Amino acid sequence: MVPAALAAKWLADTWDQNAALYVISPVASVLESLCEGWLVSLLGLPPGSAAGFVSGTSTATLCGLAAGRDTLLRRQGWDADDRGLFGAPEIRVLLGAQAHSTVYKALSILGLGKARVTLLPADDQGRVIPEGVPALDDRTLLVLQAGNVNTGAFDPFAAICGPARAAGAWVHVDGAFGLWAAASERRRELTDGVHLADSWSADAHKTLNAPYDNGIVFCRHREALARAMHMTGSYIVYSRERDGMRYTPDMSRRARGVEIWATLKALGRRGVGELVDDLCDKALALAAGLESQGFAVRNRVCFNQVLAACASPALTEATLAALQASGECWCGGAVWAGEPVIRLSVCSYATTAEDIQRSVRAAAHAREQAARTLQGRTTTAPGPIAGGAQPHRETTS
Numbered sequence: 084m085v086p087a088a089l090a091a092k093w094l095a096d097t098w099d100q101n102a103a104l105y106v107i108s109p110v111a112s113v114l115e116s117l118c119e120g121w122l123v124s125l126l127g128l129p130p131g132s133a134a135g136f137v138s139g140t141s142t143a144t145l146c147g148l149a150a151g152r153d154t155l156l157r158r159q160g161w162d163a164d165d166r167g168l169f170g171a172p173e174i175r176v177l178l179g180a181q182a183h184s185t186v187y188k189a190l191s192i193l194g195l196g197k198a199r200v201t202l203l204p205a206d207d208q209g210r211v212i213p214e215g216v217p218a219l220d221d222r223t224l225l226v227l228q229a230g231n232v233n234t235g236a237f238d239p240f241a242a243i244c245g246p247a248r249a250a251g252a253w254v255h256v257d258g259a260f261g262l263w264a265a266a267s268e269r270r271r272e273l274t275d276g277v278h279l280a281d282s283w284s285a286d287a288h289k290t291l292n293a294p295y296d297n298g299i300v301f302c303r304h305r306e307a308l309a310r311a312m313h314m315t316g317s318y319i320v321y322s323r324e325r326d327g328m329r330y331t332p333d334m335s336r337r338a339r340g341v342e343i344w345a346t347l348k349a350l351g352r353r354g355v356g357e358l359v360d361d362l363c364d365k366a367l368a369l370a371a372g373l374e375s376q377g378f379a380v381r382n383r384v385c386f387n388q389v390l391a392a393c394a395s396p397a398l399t400e401a402t403l404a405a406l407q408a409s410g411e412c413w414c415g416g417a418v419w420a421g422e423p424v425i426r427l428s429v430c431s432y433a434t435t436a437e438d439i440q441r442s443v444r445a446a447a448h449a450r451e452q453a454a455r456t457l458q459g460r461t462t463t464a465p466g467p468i469a470g471g472a473q474p475h476r477e478t479t480s
């Protein structure tokens with residue numbers, strides 16, 4: 084994480100302020116307001132959009148989908164706040180076939196069901212195919228993503244969000260690590276049209292390199308988010324200033340805005356763009372290095388994600404295990420297009436060009452080791468050598 088962010092976190096932890104209400108912590112309220120405005124501008128979201136500072140994208144997505152669900156139902160004359168979902172009119176949920184598992188988690192918590200969704204076909208990079216999106220209406224919740232967790236690819240927002248908006252559907256964008264592309268002049272086009280959505284989730288603890296426990300929900304319709312998160316009590320003193328708990332499921336909360344403010348202040352608008360570009364450029368260098376060592380790169384590298392594979396699935400799995408055991412470079416595995424892959428994410432601002440080359444060397448070395456091990460197995464113990472021996476560890480970028 085960037086040093087200013089850590090220092091600000093320590094300071095805020097020492098203050099031990101509760102960011103629930105303005106009256107409890109004016110400084111947290113003011114810094115959250117500033118961050119809201121800066122982030123909305125940095126990410127090119129509609130001016131006036133609300134931001135809620137939550138623990139991560141899992142929670143941010145939950146909040147965005149809650150606001151969407153309640154809004155779609157209210158339009159149909161149903162108040163889900165009071166009446167819940169028993170007897171409620173149906174809303175249709177559309178997801179890209181490659182939606183992140185946290186979207187399913189949010190849907191299940193919100194009573195929308197993981198299994199009753201309609202999956203939209205995706206292309207070989209995991210992007211929703213616009214022609215595969217059915218006619219939309221004002222009873223539809225559509226979830227898109229900025230940054231596929233494996234390939235890093237972005238859904239084609241411009242083609243989908245315009246018509247969705249015209250039809251009155253609610254669009255939520257899971258932009259955990261990818262929404263930050265909008266801060267880079269060189270990568271902004273990946274997010275073209277994303278501002279036409281209704282709500283967005285992003286993680287400051289991913290691409291922005293703020294400390295963990297820093298997710299953000301953005302919502303175009305400030306009151307829709309506030310209504311979905313609303314609570315009252317005789318002892319709760321709302322003010323005319325920003326009361327952070329209006330936009331989050333939590334009441335008492337760390338003053339996260341302090342460290343996000345410090346991160347943005349330290350980097351500046353241009354600095355955030357450079358940070359994003361640096362991670363992406365290093366991912367390209369990593370992919371090129373791996374290819375020069377004979378690895379196959381399975382994704383079109385457009386952001387910070389690289390999927391690498393060896394000559395056989397068994398060798399890929401064994402190489403991943405050897406690389407993880409080496410302690411030189413951490414990466415997880417995934418299954419992409421039905422085959423195991425080594426899933427590398429360039430996440431830290433502190434990663435150097437030398438770290439990238441070292442990782443490439445470590446991967447090549449791990450593959451040599453893995454090949455020897457597999458060779459040994461075939462000569463000493465005839466029988467199946469492929470598949471399944473090494474458990475995959477799912478990581479998020």
Ligand SMILES: *Cc1c(COP(=O)(O)O)cnc(C)c1O
Binds near residue numbers: 138139232257258259
């Ligand atoms: C990391 C990630 C999430 C989950 O975010 P948390 O901050 O870990 O809750 C959701 N979606 C995508 C695409 C992610 O990369």
